[in-house]
Amino acid sequence: MAQLLEAAASVFCTTGYTAASTNAIAREAGVSPGTLYQFFPNKEAIAIELGGRLMHEMRETYGEALAPIDPATPLEEAVAAAVDRFIDFNCRHPVFFALMHGPDIPGRMAEEHDALHATLIARVEALLTPFLPDTPAADVRRTAQVCVGIYKAGLELVLAHEGAEREAYVRELKNVLIRYLGPLVVD
Numbered sequence: 001m002a003q004l005l006e007a008a009a010s011v012f013c014t015t016g017y018t019a020a021s022t023n024a025i026a027r028e029a030g031v032s033p034g035t036l037y038q039f040f041p042n043k044e045a046i047a048i049e050l051g052g053r054l055m056h057e058m059r060e061t062y063g064e065a066l067a068p069i070d071p072a073t074p075l076e077e078a079v080a081a082a083v084d085r086f087i088d089f090n091c092r093h094p095v096f097f098a099l100m101h102g103p104d105i106p107g108r109m110a111e112e113h114d115a116l117h118a119t120l121i122a123r124v125e126a127l128l129t130p131f132l133p134d135t136p137a138a139d140v141r142r143t144a145q146v147c148v149g150i151y152k153a154g155l156e157l158v159l160a161h162e163g164a165e166r167e168a169y170v171r172e173l174k175n176v177l178i179r180y181l182g183p184l185v186v187d
Helices: 002-015 022-029 033-039 043-065 075-092 094-100 107-131 137-159 163-184
Strands: none
Touching: 002 022, 002 043, 002 094, 022 033, 022 043, 043 075, 043 094, 043 107, 075 094, 075 107, 075 137, 075 163, 094 107, 094 137, 107 137, 107 163, 137 163
């Protein structure tokens, strides 16, 4: 099963979910289509299993990356810690971005993604609140949503590059977030 999920991740990253086929996944895994069908009835079932595992791991990453921090922590340090953990997860699992942010999220996964996204927004709000103590809750929520939007846009650029160029995009992403949040933070 692990071999099939790994092969599916590779195929989904290469072709996208819609263009992927169970035959391509079986071929990538080095097994017959019949063997694949012993574990999964179709590619949606494969995507749901793979997505479920990755969402579980991502929830754990959210907990680590967005754990409450000491309000005395410099903004740059807080942003860098959160971004580094999320980037690390997405670089280790590029299929997560392909499945969750592609134009063709498989059925049930869209609902789970929406719930995960809502959790992320709430966690970012909680992380931002100590930095924005006198800011109305609605403004903090809006700021959190903008931060997540900036991150997702930057993530696509980060994943499209490797090595030193990827690192340069990560630095740019951090700079954008810090420059956006800097003027809002109460000293």
